[in-house]
Amino acid sequence: MTQPLLSIDDLHKSYGSEEVLEGVGLEMDQGDVTVLIGPSGSGKSTLLRCVNRLTEINSGRIALDGEDVTGADTDVNELRKQVGMVFQDFNLFAHLTALENVTLGPKKVLGMDAADAEAAGRTHLEQVGLLEQADSYPAELSGGQKQRVGIARALAMDPELLLFDEPTSALDPELVGEVVEVMRDLAAEGITMLVVSHEMDFARSAASDIVFLDDGEVVEHGPPEQLFQNPTADRTEQFLSRLHAHEETA
Amino acid sequence: MAAILLQTADWLFVVDNMGLLLGGTAVTVALTVASILLGFAIGFPAGAIEVYGSDRARRLVEQVGVVLRGTPLLVIIMILYFGLSVSSSAFVTATIALGLRSAAYQSQIFRGALQSVDDGQLEAARAVAMSRFEAIRHVVVPQALRRSVPGFQNEFTIVLKDTSIAIVIGIGELLTTGQNLYEGGQSTAALEIFLAVSLVYFVLTFATNRSLDRLSDYYAVPEGTT
Amino acid sequence: MSTAESTTSPLRDRVGTVFTVRPLTIGLTLFWIWVLARWTTDFVLAGVFGLDRGTPFLPAAPFLTAADTVASLAAPLGAAGAPLAWFAETLQFAADATAYLPALAHGIWTTVLLTVFSVCLGFALALPLSVVRVYGGRWARWLALSYTELIRGTPLLAQLFVLYFATSLTQVLRGVPGVGVGFIPAQAFWVAVISFTLNSAAYQSEYLRASLDSVDSGQLTAARAIGLSKLEGIRYVVVPQGLRLALPSWTNELVYLIKYSSLASFITVQELYGRTSTLANETYQYTELFVLVAILYLALVVSASALMDRVESHTATAGVGHTRQ
Numbered sequence: 001m002t003q004p005l006l007s008i009d010d011l012h013k014s015y016g017s018e019e020v021l022e023g024v025g026l027e028m029d030q031g032d033v034t035v036l037i038g039p040s041g042s043g044k045s046t047l048l049r050c051v052n053r054l055t056e057i058n059s060g061r062i063a064l065d066g067e068d069v070t071g072a073d074t075d076v077n078e079l080r081k082q083v084g085m086v087f088q089d090f091n092l093f094a095h096l097t098a099l100e101n102v103t104l105g106p107k108k109v110l111g112m113d114a115a116d117a118e119a120a121g122r123t124h125l126e127q128v129g130l131l132e133q134a135d136s137y138p139a140e141l142s143g144g145q146k147q148r149v150g151i152a153r154a155l156a157m158d159p160e161l162l163l164f165d166e167p168t169s170a171l172d173p174e175l176v177g178e179v180v181e182v183m184r185d186l187a188a189e190g191i192t193m194l195v196v197s198h199e200m201d202f203a204r205s206a207a208s209d210i211v212f213l214d215d216g217e218v219v220e221h222g223p224p225e226q227l228f229q230n231p232t233a234d235r236t237e238q239f240l241s242r243l244h245a246h247e248e249t250a
Numbered sequence: 251m252a253a254i255l256l257q258t259a260d261w262l263f264v265v266d267n268m269g270l271l272l273g274g275t276a277v278t279v280a281l282t283v284a285s286i287l288l289g290f291a292i293g294f295p296a297g298a299i300e301v302y303g304s305d306r307a308r309r310l311v312e313q314v315g316v317v318l319r320g321t322p323l324l325v326i327i328m329i330l331y332f333g334l335s336v337s338s339s340a341f342v343t344a345t346i347a348l349g350l351r352s353a354a355y356q357s358q359i360f361r362g363a364l365q366s367v368d369d370g371q372l373e374a375a376r377a378v379a380m381s382r383f384e385a386i387r388h389v390v391v392p393q394a395l396r397r398s399v400p401g402f403q404n405e406f407t408i409v410l411k412d413t414s415i416a417i418v419i420g421i422g423e424l425l426t427t428g429q430n431l432y433e434g435g436q437s438t439a440a441l442e443i444f445l446a447v448s449l450v451y452f453v454l455t456f457a458t459n460r461s462l463d464r465l466s467d468y469y470a471v472p473e474g475t476t
Numbered sequence: 477m478s479t480a481e482s483t484t485s486p487l488r489d490r491v492g493t494v495f496t497v498r499p500l501t502i503g504l505t506l507f508w509i510w511v512l513a514r515w516t517t518d519f520v521l522a523g524v525f526g527l528d529r530g531t532p533f534l535p536a537a538p539f540l541t542a543a544d545t546v547a548s549l550a551a552p553l554g555a556a557g558a559p560l561a562w563f564a565e566t567l568q569f570a571a572d573a574t575a576y577l578p579a580l581a582h583g584i585w586t587t588v589l590l591t592v593f594s595v596c597l598g599f600a601l602a603l604p605l606s607v608v609r610v611y612g613g614r615w616a617r618w619l620a621l622s623y624t625e626l627i628r629g630t631p632l633l634a635q636l637f638v639l640y641f642a643t644s645l646t647q648v649l650r651g652v653p654g655v656g657v658g659f660i661p662a663q664a665f666w667v668a669v670i671s672f673t674l675n676s677a678a679y680q681s682e683y684l685r686a687s688l689d690s691v692d693s694g695q696l697t698a699a700r701a702i703g704l705s706k707l708e709g710i711r712y713v714v715v716p717q718g719l720r721l722a723l724p725s726w727t728n729e730l731v732y733l734i735k736y737s738s739l740a741s742f743i744t745v746q747e748l749y750g751r752t753s754t755l756a757n758e759t760y761q762y763t764e765l766f767v768l769v770a771i772l773y774l775a776l777v778v779s780a781s782a783l784m785d786r787v788e789s790h791t792a793t794a795g796v797g798h799t800r801q
Contacts, residue, residue: 054373080379091374095392095471105378108388137472150374157378320777321770322735324749329770332756333763411631415739425634432641441642448630448638455629 003066005030005192006051006161011060013046020046022216023060028161028194028209033187035203036196038213039239044196045088047213048163051194052083064161081109084154088166090146092138098125098149099134102156110157124152128182144175148182155186162186164195200243204228212236260439264446267431274427275450277341281423282410284345289352289409296353297360302386311357318354323415326351331419344416352409359401363394399466406462407455414451424450504782507775514581519659532574539571569764576755576765580772583748586661587776590737590747593669595730598676603715605677606684611710620681627678633739636671640743645670661745668740676729683725687718720791727784734776748772 006028013021020043028034036044049055051062053069053076062070069079093101102121106112112120125131128148138146147167154162164183168176180202187193187206197203203210204224211221212233219233231237264271299311318326327347330336337343367390375385414425428447432440513533543564550560608620627635639645649655649663656662691714699709741750752769756762 052377054377077379077381080377085374085377087370087374087377089370091368091370093371093374093389095389095396104375104388105380108384109379139471139473153374153378316778317770317774320731320735320774322738322749322773324738324741325752325766325770325773328753328756329763329766333766407629414631414633417633417742425631425637428634429637437641441638444634444638444642448634451631451634452626452629 002029004028005032005065006194007061007063007066008047008051009061009063011047011050011062012058013043013050013055014058020216021050021057024213024216024218026211026218026221028192030160030192031190032208033193033206034195034209034211035207036194036211036213037198037200037203037239038219042213043216044213045165048085048165048194048196051161051163052080052085054085077109081157082160083163084157084159084161085163085165086147086150086154086167088169090138090143090150090170092146092149092153094138097135097137098130098141098152101138101149102153105153105157121152121156124156125149127155127185128152129178142175143171144178147171147179151179151182151186155191161192161194164193164197166196166198168197168199198243212239214239257438257442260442263431263439264442270427270431271424271446271450274422274424275454277422278410278413278424279454281341281344281348281413281416281421282406285348285352285409285413286406288345288349289356289405292349292353293356294360296357297364298386300357300361301364315354315357318350319358323347323351323412324418327416327418340416340419340421344413344419344421348409348412348416351412352405355405355408356402359398359405360394362401363397364390366397367393396466396469396471399462403459403462403466406458410454410458411451500778504775504779508779510577511581511584514578515585518578518582519585532578534574536571536574539567539574543567543571569761569768572759572761572764573768576768579751579755580748580769583746583751584772584776586665586745586747587734587737587749589661590665590668590672590740590745591730591733594672594676594733594737595726597669597673598680598729601673601677602680602684605681606688607710607715609681609685610688611706624678624681627675628682632671632675632736633742635675636668636739636743639671640664640667664744665740668737668743668745672733672737672740676733679732680726680729683722683729684718687721687725688714690721691717723784723788723791727781730780730784731777734780735773 004027006026008024008026011021011024012019024043024047026034026047036047038044046055050057053074057070060070061068064079064082068074092098093104096104099118099121102124103112103114103117106117106120107114122131122134125134128151130145130148130152133141133145133149138149141149151167167183168179171179176199180199183193183195183202184206195202195207207224209221210224210227212219212227212231212235214235219235220227220231227236228240231240296311296315299307300315303311327344330347331340331343336346371389371393372385375389376382380388413423416423417426417429420426424447428443432443510533546560546567547564550557550564553560605620605624608616609624612620645667646663649666652663654660655666695713695717696706696709699713700706704712737747738749740747741753744750746754748769752765756765759765
């Protein structure tokens with residue numbers, strides 16, 4: 001029996017006296033695409049940031065490939081070679097071109113030599129449709145282009161798991177599509193993705209599992225057809241109906 | 251009055267002694283460059299410590315900075331030259347005094363610049379598995395240095411003008427040279443001498459600012475139209 | 477005034493979140509009590525009660541005995557007693573300092589006068605200069621800019637020398653009735669004031685110009701829209717906001733002038749540095765005296781920053797200028 005790629009167990013996280021994550025559990029196999037949904041403040045982004053330890057947990061266990069990554073002796077930098085992240089605000093390195101953004105990690109962290117890193121970098125940029133913008137600086141790119149570079153940058157480290165923290169929330173509506181398309185392609189290629197997003201179309205069509213988070217706990221989870229058509233919990237139903245109402249008026 | 255102020259004979263005196271004045275200018279420039287470099291060598295790490303250092307290190311750097319920024323340059327020079335006698339060379343002592351003062355101010359420039367780089371930059375660098383040090387070095391510092399340029403330009407001209415204070419320990423810099431000429435007997439040429447000296451300072455300041463502008467344009471990251 | 481807040485104030489950034497508030501406030505209060513007591517005794521009471529000006533408040537004797545005691549403790553210890561020996565020397569200097577302090581306090585008076593006059597007169601000149609630079613016609617703007625650039629591009633000391641050695645300003649001032657009489661300082665002081673004023677005006681006008689520029693142009697538009705003339709709009713709407721935005725730069729300017737007033741000693745003004753220098757040349761106690769005077773300057777500088785801090789808090793309006801977090 002193969003063990004899950006990612007295993008989160010009874011995760012607790014508080015900021016001061018406020019408990020943001022109250023015993024969250026979650027499992028992902030290789031190739032899974034899990035989408036976290038829920039109202040704002042439910043702890044979705046916090047959960048994501050705990051996985052690559054940008055945020056430290058209070059108690060619980062997170063295991064990657066069976067190995068506990070929350071211990072004090074875990075090499076955080078090693079962890080981040082396995083787990084990549086795409087940010088809501090892109091966070092592209094402002095002083096570097098798109099290509100340099102993508103090759104910085106491979107060159108400095110993975111020790112690739114410049115020529116190899118560049119070749120690989122161009123491949124990744126092509127994968128997200130931005131080969132022509134390789135020498136452009138972030139300030140010269142549109143929001144959607146910036147985010148796609150962000151995805152290429154994360155892919156360039158060849159991670160086992162890709163985290164997406166509301167990747168399209170900071171984009172103008174007409175630019176959302178190009179990013180979602182890239183994400184769909186990645187899902188189809190079998191990349192393991194843990195996504196926090198409000199893009200329900202993507203969730204419906206590409207996700208293997210939807211997890212509904214509310215008030216710091218997992219209320220329910222299941223495949224999209226099941227969760228969207230027949231939610232078991234009342235809270236899930238209420239959230240989904242609010243979402244539908246919004247989508248219909250949008 | 252105007253006739254007294256602008257006599258040709260006095261201007262000729264200045265022209266005759268141009269060599270001396272240029273010599274003084276060279277000393278001024280050398281002193282400025284040496285002090286700025288010393289200031290950078292100490293000031294940049296100090297600024298980084300104020301942003302990233304441990305509590306104790308930060309407090310120490312801050313306290314030393316307050317003292318250096320709150321003491322008149324004249325007093326610093328006197329303590330170093332006549333008090334502690336750090337060097338028998340007036341030039342070296344002046345460089346150390348100016349350098350220390352500049353370091354205290356440059357640390358503030360770099361501290362501000364480092365702090366102004368968005369936190370997200372550091373996070374993204376860590377997310378591609380860079381260590382904190384690597385992230386600061388490859389992502390934060392290059393951006394911070396670019397943002398420091400206006401402050402650094404300012405500091406350069408301040409140090410340039412402050413070299414005149416080294417007159418108190420008799421270095422042959424520009425103002426001292428002018429003063430010596432004046433005291434050397436041609437007291438009617440006072441206005442011409444000091445105007446000439448001021449003009450040289452002005453030209454130096456202007457030239458420095460323009461050069462640093464060019465430099466900053468060369469290294470600037472292109473701004474987009476989005 | 478917790479240290480947590482203070483890291484975000486641009487003022488504190490300059491002074492630093494250095495000292496905790498308690499010892500600093502106590503130290504500064506003691507400093508000013510001494511200074512004011514000295515000034516009152518020597519300038520006011522001495523004349524009235526016929527006291528000797530300049531008699532030290534503290535007798536030297538206790539310090540001397542303490543110094544001797546510590547020195548005798550240190551002697552038998554040899555090399556290990558070095559720190560004690562150093563302490564004994566410090567006490568010895570403290571004994572000497574009791575005699576120096578009155579003169580230094582007089583120097584502080586001159587320094588404070590120099591600074592206050594120059595900043596205030598400089599402001600009076602800077603405000604119209606900055607308004608001209610932002611709102612003036614092409615030639616007026618060019619003139620104001622030239623003045624500012626010339627002054628800011630040349631050393632203060634050179635400007636001082638020009639006014640003192642190269643013009644007949646000193647003679648003119650000597651002729652002004654009242655100069656040098658009684659408490660009114662002599663002509664060299666006034667030359668310094670004029671030079672510092674012209675210098676400060678240039679720098680202040682640059683700060684003010686930047687602040688006035690940063691006030692949103694919509695403010696003036698709105699002012700005109702309710703019928704105010706351009707000048708009234710500048711006066712009642714733009715300048716009040718601009719002044720608040722410029723407050724941090726005044727701390728800068730105040731600190732700068734306190735330190736650079738020391739240059740007045742080059743033209744015979746007996747301010748704090750000048751008096752220290754004279755004493756040092758007489759007693760050869762260079763390190764001790766200059767360290768003492770550094771402490772005194774620091775006290776002045778920190779007091780000025782603290783004062784400006786107060787002014788900023790009192791005039792702060794939400795949404796204008798720097799907010800405290």
